[in-house]
Amino acid sequence: MAKTSNTGVRPTIRMVAELAGVSTATVSYVLSGRRGDGGPGVSDPTAEKVKAAAERLGYRPNQAARAIRTGRTNTVILSLTMLSDPWSLSVIEAVQKAAGPLGITPMILGDADWVKVLGTHNADAVFVDAVRPEQRDALRQLAQHGTTLVVFDEEVQAEGFDVIRSIAGPGCRMAVEHLLHGHRRIACLTPATPDGTSGGTRYRAYAQALEHAGVEEREDFVGLFDGTSAGAYAAATRLLTMPDRPTAIYATTDYAAVSAINAAQRLGLAVGADVDIIGVGNTVEGERMSPSLSTVGPVDFFDKLARLLLQRATGPADPAAATAETPGVLDFPWHLFVRESAPHRSAATRLY
């Protein structure tokens, strides 16, 4: 056990230098492992002395001081509005996995108030998951002042920063149209909006697809729930115990779809045979469960997002050069994943 200092004060590079009997420059070179441009310029014995001194003092370089000089913080900030949403957790997980090997620390900003924070705190790159209209100016200004941004938004213009788009509407229609191949009695399981109605792109896609196919929408086939997965389970149970129950359920999130599958199985229905269920979002859980969940969603979304963010973070710190790298719009097209919970239906197997 190396006895470490207990002065109550954090060791600085100067203390290390003094203890090792060298200059601060040497300590810096040794600990950062780099020397000018060329080969190694520090002799092994000195390097050992320095490392021993640093160890003994428990020295850790001060990131803030380093950042002031290098302009790099080895930090990315994730500004996430809805931390309770599993989507946010997926973002965090993907970024953490990719950042670790690079020595970059992801810091999460749970507050929606990224405008204030990003103006004063530096990071090598920042991910922002929601932009309110009145924040757009601030966004542009941040980018102009050299903040490296990756923004998730369906509308905002890419002006000096990256924008990730992932437009749900067409994909959701694909999901409902897939069900329409084999069904006419199709229910929709969707969280209620605060005002009690079921707004939102994902619900509208359902209504439009039905209308386009000439299928009348039934009000009692819309299963609203409170956003929790237990609520989805209860709503699905209600739908599936109706006298003329739906033969298919379109759930506007994968989590609701999983609950619906559980509810159906509890009721003794064979999912993928007696009843088809499709989700939205293409989350990993759906692929792994049994029966596997049919769904629509972007491909490889979180990993690609993480990769882009970290590429931007490690890219040239010089903002002038960064613009040459063409930050722009990255579009994630949605795909249909036909799996067990809602298989292909031919004329022979359709349920109407």
Next chain:
Amino acid sequence: MAKTSNTGVRPTIRMVAELAGVSTATVSYVLSGRRGDGGPGVSDPTAEKVKAAAERLGYRPNQAARAIRTGRTNTVILSLTMLSDPWSLSVIEAVQKAAGPLGITPMILGDADWVKVLGTHNADAVFVDAVRPEQRDALRQLAQHGTTLVVFDEEVQAEGFDVIRSIAGPGCRMAVEHLLHGHRRIACLTPATPDGTSGGTRYRAYAQALEHAGVEEREDFVGLFDGTSAGAYAAATRLLTMPDRPTAIYATTDYAAVSAINAAQRLGLAVGADVDIIGVGNTVEGERMSPSLSTVGPVDFFDKLARLLLQRATGPADPAAATAETPGVLDFPWHLFVRESAPHRSAATRLY
């Protein structure tokens, strides 16, 4: 709309000073609103000029540079191991609410690897929600080097930092004993541990309370679920549809208890009359629902935690003075909250 600079470089205090035709010191005084010890020492006209220049350039002081000089970052770090746990979200929410008015930004560290990060990144205070045994040395060393820590742990010694304890065992026994006043057929609804068994303090309290009361534990009255709230709903449904169903359910988390209430109501059982349900954790949701949830838990936990953390963050930056403030152990005793879902039972109303 103030036209702002677009040089692609972040404005510094020097640029503001130059544009305003004053010195950097003046800018600093104006923008930080303080001057030496005494009253205001900047004339109104100059202050206006400076503010205008700062506005025009979109100047925001660089926190990293400020921190190097002042030792204050106006930041607290929350190291949270299980971001998916609603408990973590409650911590975040409480801290954010308390930090906002103080101009302090909470940053969340989702990684469990706080040892590496806290060594290099500074914050005015740090909350750590879990300490593995091999991390205890690092904890002590961080505290010695001046990091202000608040640690949530049931075992670790308070050596130069605050420790928050909230011991579940006795409280959980109170919950089961409350049910024992009116019941004999008491089920336990608890998430399964990875190895399939139901370990954990909260389950053991159930087993011990039953044994102590001379009630035999029935294996089919232990409802294990996968940790999701839909899983809890399904497990509760199974318990309540048994031929000789339990008359009371002890759920080891409030979220499971809420699911159990939903399941009971769906089955047409009157909660608080036909069946009693009690939770663990004393979350706010339980108090607000109908029927209100009986539960056990600490009182005012998150708010007090937030208050302590921010008091430490804003306290004297001088670490020597900080020790005089007696950081120590803060114990949160658990209470029993008897509400509608499991009311008091007398000899007249008991269900056995």
Next chain:
DNA sequence: CTGTTAGCGCGTTCAT
């Protein structure tokens, strides 16, 4: 009473 000068505190990096 108002504003400036000079230097601090970090780790990094260029000449020497």
Next chain:
DNA sequence: ATGAACGCGCTAACAG
């Protein structure tokens, strides 16, 4: 391998 300058904002001490 080193001395000294550097980048940033803050602030004690000073000049008008």
